[in-house]
Amino acid sequence: MTNDSLRKFYGGFTALGLLVGVLVIVAYYQDRHRPWAAYQRAFVSEEIRRAATPVQRALAENTPVQIRQVLLPELNRVDRCTTCHLAVEDPTYGGYPQPLAYHPLHDQHPFDKFGCTICHRGQGRATTVAEAHGNVPYWNSPMLPLKYIQASCGQCHQAADNPAAPELARGEQVFEASGCRGCHKLEGFGGIVGPELDRVGARRSPEWLKRHFLTPAAVTPGSGMPPQKFSGPELEAITLFMLSLTGDTVPGFYASMKVIPSATVGRRLFQQKGCIGCHALGGQGGTTGPALDDVGLRRSPEWMMQHFRDPQTVSPGTVMPRFGFTETEARALTEFLLHLRDQKVALSLPSLMSPVERGREVFRAYGCAGCHGPDGKGGVPNPNAKTAEQVPALTYVADGYRPDELARLILNGQHEITPLDPKRPPPPLYMPAWRSTIKAAEIDDLTAYLLSLKPKGEDLGF
Amino acid sequence: MNAPLPKRLWHWFARTRVGRSVFRVGLPQSNLERSQAMVSSFLLHLQPAKVNRHALKPGYTLGLGLISLYLFVILAGTGLLLMFYYTPSTDRAYDAMKDLQFVVSAGLVVRNMHRWAAHLMVLFVLLHLCRVFFTGAYKRPREFNWLVGTGLFLLTLGLSFTGYLLPWDQLAFWAITVGTNIAGYAPVIGPRLKFLLLGGNVVGQEALIRFYALHVIVLPGIAGLFIAIHLWRVRKDGGLSRPDEPADVVEQIAPGQLPTNKSYGLMELARGMTPQVGLNPEDEVFSWPHLVFREVLLFLAVIAVVLFLAIFWNAPLEQLANPIHPPNPAKAPWYFLGLQELVSYSAFWGGVVVPGVLVVALVLLPYLDRGSQGVGRWFARERVVANTIFALCLAVAVGLTVIGSLFRGPNWGWQEPWKQPPAMTEGP
Numbered sequence: 001m002t003n004d005s006l007r008k009f010y011g012g013f014t015a016l017g018l019l020v021g022v023l024v025i026v027a028y029y030q031d032r033h034r035p036w037a038a039y040q041r042a043f044v045s046e047e048i049r050r051a052a053t054p055v056q057r058a059l060a061e062n063t064p065v066q067i068r069q070v071l072l073p074e075l076n077r078v079d080r081c082t083t084c085h086l087a088v089e090d091p092t093y094g095g096y097p098q099p100l101a102y103h104p105l106h107d108q109h110p111f112d113k114f115g116c117t118i119c120h121r122g123q124g125r126a127t128t129v130a131e132a133h134g135n136v137p138y139w140n141s142p143m144l145p146l147k148y149i150q151a152s153c154g155q156c157h158q159a160a161d162n163p164a165a166p167e168l169a170r171g172e173q174v175f176e177a178s179g180c181r182g183c184h185k186l187e188g189f190g191g192i193v194g195p196e197l198d199r200v201g202a203r204r205s206p207e208w209l210k211r212h213f214l215t216p217a218a219v220t221p222g223s224g225m226p227p228q229k230f231s232g233p234e235l236e237a238i239t240l241f242m243l244s245l246t247g248d249t250v251p252g253f254y255a256s257m258k259v260i261p262s263a264t265v266g267r268r269l270f271q272q273k274g275c276i277g278c279h280a281l282g283g284q285g286g287t288t289g290p291a292l293d294d295v296g297l298r299r300s301p302e303w304m305m306q307h308f309r310d311p312q313t314v315s316p317g318t319v320m321p322r323f324g325f326t327e328t329e330a331r332a333l334t335e336f337l338l339h340l341r342d343q344k345v346a347l348s349l350p351s352l353m354s355p356v357e358r359g360r361e362v363f364r365a366y367g368c369a370g371c372h373g374p375d376g377k378g379g380v381p382n383p384n385a386k387t388a389e390q391v392p393a394l395t396y397v398a399d400g401y402r403p404d405e406l407a408r409l410i411l412n413g414q415h416e417i418t419p420l421d422p423k424r425p426p427p428p429l430y431m432p433a434w435r436s437t438i439k440a441a442e443i444d445d446l447t448a449y450l451l452s453l454k455p456k457g458e459d460l461g462f
Numbered sequence: 463m464n465a466p467l468p469k470r471l472w473h474w475f476a477r478t479r480v481g482r483s484v485f486r487v488g489l490p491q492s493n494l495e496r497s498q499a500m501v502s503s504f505l506l507h508l509q510p511a512k513v514n515r516h517a518l519k520p521g522y523t524l525g526l527g528l529i530s531l532y533l534f535v536i537l538a539g540t541g542l543l544l545m546f547y548y549t550p551s552t553d554r555a556y557d558a559m560k561d562l563q564f565v566v567s568a569g570l571v572v573r574n575m576h577r578w579a580a581h582l583m584v585l586f587v588l589l590h591l592c593r594v595f596f597t598g599a600y601k602r603p604r605e606f607n608w609l610v611g612t613g614l615f616l617l618t619l620g621l622s623f624t625g626y627l628l629p630w631d632q633l634a635f636w637a638i639t640v641g642t643n644i645a646g647y648a649p650v651i652g653p654r655l656k657f658l659l660l661g662g663n664v665v666g667q668e669a670l671i672r673f674y675a676l677h678v679i680v681l682p683g684i685a686g687l688f689i690a691i692h693l694w695r696v697r698k699d700g701g702l703s704r705p706d707e708p709a710d711v712v713e714q715i716a717p718g719q720l721p722t723n724k725s726y727g728l729m730e731l732a733r734g735m736t737p738q739v740g741l742n743p744e745d746e747v748f749s750w751p752h753l754v755f756r757e758v759l760l761f762l763a764v765i766a767v768v769l770f771l772a773i774f775w776n777a778p779l780e781q782l783a784n785p786i787h788p789p790n791p792a793k794a795p796w797y798f799l800g801l802q803e804l805v806s807y808s809a810f811w812g813g814v815v816v817p818g819v820l821v822v823a824l825v826l827l828p829y830l831d832r833g834s835q836g837v838g839r840w841f842a843r844e845r846v847v848a849n850t851i852f853a854l855c856l857a858v859a860v861g862l863t864v865i866g867s868l869f870r871g872p873n874w875g876w877q878e879p880w881k882q883p884p885a886m887t888e889g890p
Contacts, residue, residue: 006751006755009751009755009756009759010466012759012762013755013758013759013762016759016762016763016766017762019762019766020762020765020766020769023766023769023770023773024769026773027568027571027769027772027773028568030571030773031567031568031570031571067565076553076557078557078561080564080565123560125557125560125561125564125565126560126563126564127564127565128564131564138631138632138779138780138781139781140781
């Protein structure tokens, strides 16, 4: 019974045992031979090649091959990018090809506090090229192309405040000037005809955004958004601005660094804090304190900083109170005052403006131009609308409406747009009700502005 | 003696003082030692010293029960390793998956093994159930073991389902959302059951911690106990079913036949076939080596298959769970897709009545089908009615599962698998 009938078992044990052994070895090999190790060995040999002294050489030779990572618990991120990009902090690697290139300009955003993916996106935990760069299925945040990298500044910083991100500021200008807010809400402010844009930068790719601006219906079937006539640079800028809208909020330490002490921020502070009540700029404002147009020539930045901290320490006996500015605020105000040295600035203070001027600002801020055209000149298509298949121009509203009628129309909106041909789909664009959004004072200014649009001296005698 | 080196080493070690203390007998050389080997080893003594030849026929059992057991063992082992890295928190679970994939030594292959072994276990437990049905092996005296087996089938589904949520990706989140919604269709208790499972009305942190506790402690514990009972009952019920077994297998001595004021040994209490000794000694072989060698061989084969799958195919991992962005269609785990397909016709009939009737039928089966004919043979002619009904139910279940898995596209509309819509390029 035994030996012959058992012989086949020993054959089976040997074969299956070998198979399991081979599979274990394959699994082990797969696990040990990670692609990043090759990059690290390349880096080590480059370090050895560059070593000038025996000590440096010994150091280089003893560089361990291991995962490198930046732990960012507050951001809930782990960035392992430096596992392959080993020389990001070493300026002597400037000009090296990737993955060994040096990363310039990171003083404000040190790696150990910010990592990489907060700006570049991609998948920080991953350790293979494709996965880490994020161009893989089931990863929603691929690396941001470098030409759009300024979009990442806008995740934390106000677009206009950041002198280092001019493209971002430009994109925001295009956004506001094109009247996108007329239909789209952003940060709770804007129309309701189109979708909110608060997280659009995390949801859409640059390619999608660009196609969408030029031919909205091609990427979103049934979209009523009029095709936008952006120039090439405008298109890139507004795409970049859209990409900055990720809706992410940054915690604690990072939030404290959001405000960049730039001249733009200083200017806003100057207006908000009511400095104009005592100090004049461009001939407007109070006379209790000195005019500030040329203060940058008279005082040093250090003097100004100290003056903002505590006026008495540098100007004993001054009547200027201690405002308790933060360091960032003081720096921003200083930047603004220094900025005045080079450039004449007239503050557009609402209280000093005429109703028509303020109304123009309201018209701009709520994105009315998005549908009614710049300065209400019209020309935006609204297929199948009885009004020549366009959103009506506003140039001659003065002839058809009294101010109170016009205000009522804006507040209540007009949801039903009379179609040109009842058989075709109804016109996609309509006038939303602005009642809950627009402020009472603003509506008066807006109607004043709209009624002023009619060209002077043109009276058709109705 | 020309024995291979490992065998000679083993012989030498088994005869040393240490070896004797561990194994008591060395490599058995005589029938006495073969019996001793079985009864003196903790693992081997679960099995009898001799087994019927019929039980060893690969074509009879197909090894399905044993494969299921091995998969359970693999799952317990790999699951324990995964527990070292996993945190059941909605903030960290998904990151743990990524870390397993990218930095933990052998993390990916262990997770893959766990995933594929889990799918295989559902499959093989179901196949084992089919084998037992088609061979009529649930009949007297094995009715209770069929019940334990049915419990193990449901436990396997529960284990797989609770594990499904743990990666906390889109696949996990929405599969569990759909699955627990199906549970919610049950009348009266449905909504409460769903709330109890999820610890709330939607899948969230509470659901994750509950599923985790169920998955790593409660269900494996119960399943382990049930497996022990299941194996023990196989022995106590006279070994595996076979065609020529005596009609009356286990019979306790009736009360009154023995004085009641003394204690008895096992042999005095049971009459008939317990412990199982075949009527015909030629039909019996020693468990060592005939059974044990086959078991070891099968174990190696199962390990090889699971390892092979784990090396060459990665377990799925989609985007981080996003409660406001459901995939279209959102699908339950594959073994519930037949159910989901039924639910798409009627929530009440498909989600409650049909599965309820099926489970009750499985439980009652050995007590309803009481004929003793056709046991121990595949597709016995005497059992043609029962086998046909079972095969039809099985075919419908498989058909519905295939439709639900492969032929359902957006909005649960008909979608041929070879005409998939373009993959979604947008994020959540």
